[in-house]
Amino acid sequence: VFKKLKVLEIIRCSDVAMASLDLSPMPSLVKLVIEYSGSFDQITTSIWGLGKLECLRITGWAMERLSSSIGNxxxxQTLDLGGCRSLSKLPESLGDLAALRELILSGCVSLLHLPQLPCSLQTLDLGRCESLLDLPKNLGDLAALRKLILSGCESLVHLPQLPCSLQTLDLRGSYQLLELPKNLGDLAALRELILSKCQSLVHLPQLPCSLQTLDLKGLYRLLELPLNLGDLAALRELNLSGCESLEEIPSSVVQLNHLRTLIVSGCYKLHRLPQLPSSLITLDASGCIHLSQVADISSLQDLWIFQA
Structure with a gap:
């Protein structure tokens, strides 16, 4: 009856139903979605025989480990295990998934380590993996990786070398991170770098000139901006709000001819703003209580300057 079924979604079914689930009569399945938050912690072994499966989403499951049969x-192309809060270990066979493009492990709060990952990956989402201690050593070899989400990885202290293919790097809320990879400036495809609330960062390395968005919100220990700030010719948005230790904005900021938004709100030690690029449309300097000098800002359409 189900031999031609291609899509199956199982939402909030009972423990009894999960225990008796058999997918072997559905060999043509291309997409399987199981949303389950009960106590049954064993995935039916019939999943591993679905050779045509392209998308597997198993969210909220109580399982602690994933079978090595995942390699079958x-x-x-898409594997989503988001919200599997008890999942603490992934099998080495995960690296055998040569077609895998998207791996979503967001909210896997018990996950400590990752195995080697397939070089086909384009998106890796590890958001809110609060216990994650490190990343795979082969991360820098993932030449197809475009998007890396590490937001809320509260236990991460260091990062390995990153692949030059990255376009988005989201590290917001990884507040124990002490430093960024030294090859960050070599990531010629990077467009978006989000470091908000990475509260342990004191210095930043050279940044890639391809950046369009740079979010440094809440880096209250950051002492200075990268020396090559003026070389970020593609930069459109720069968020420095809450950088409480920052005393000056480099004069080279005037070279950012595509900059449209500059946010320096809450930069308490900032006394002056240098000449700003004529491309700037929005400036938010609210809460800059010591700001006494602002250069020509006649090009602005939106301006916030007040003392809180």
Whole structure:
């Protein structure tokens, strides 16, 4: 009856139903979604025989480990295990998924380590993996990786070398992170760098000139901006709000001819703003209680300057 079924979604079914689930009569499944938050912690072994499966989403499951048989799913392009809060270990066979493009592990709060990952990956989402201690050593070899989300990885202290293919790097809320990879400036495809609330960062390395968005919100220990700030010719948005230790904005900021938004709110030690680029449309300097000098800002359409 179900031999031609291609999509199956199982939402909030009972423990009894999960215990008796058999997918073997559905060999043509391309997409399988299981949203389950009960106590049954064993995935039916019939999943591993679904050779045509391209998308597997298993969210909220109570399982602690994923079977090494995951490596049998040679056609899987998307694997979503988001919200599996008890999941603490992934099998080495995960690296055998040669078709895998998207791996979502967001909210896997018990996950400590990751195995080697397939070089086909384009998106890796580890948001809110609060216990994650490190990243795979082969991360820098993932030449197809475009998007890396590490927001809320509260236990991460260091990062390995990153692949030059990255376009988005989101580290917001990784507040124990002490430093960024030294090859960050070599990531010629990077467009978006989000470091908000990475509260342990004191210095930043050279940044790639391809950046369009740079979010440094809440880096209250940051003492200075990168020396090559003026070389970020593609930069459109710069958020420095809450950088309480920052005393000056480099004069080279005037070279940022595509900059449209500059946010320096809450930069308490900032006394002056240098000449700003004529491309700037929005300036937020609210709460800069010591700011006494602002250069020509006639090009602005939106301006916030007040003392809180």
């Amino acid at each position: 799913l040679s056609s899987v």
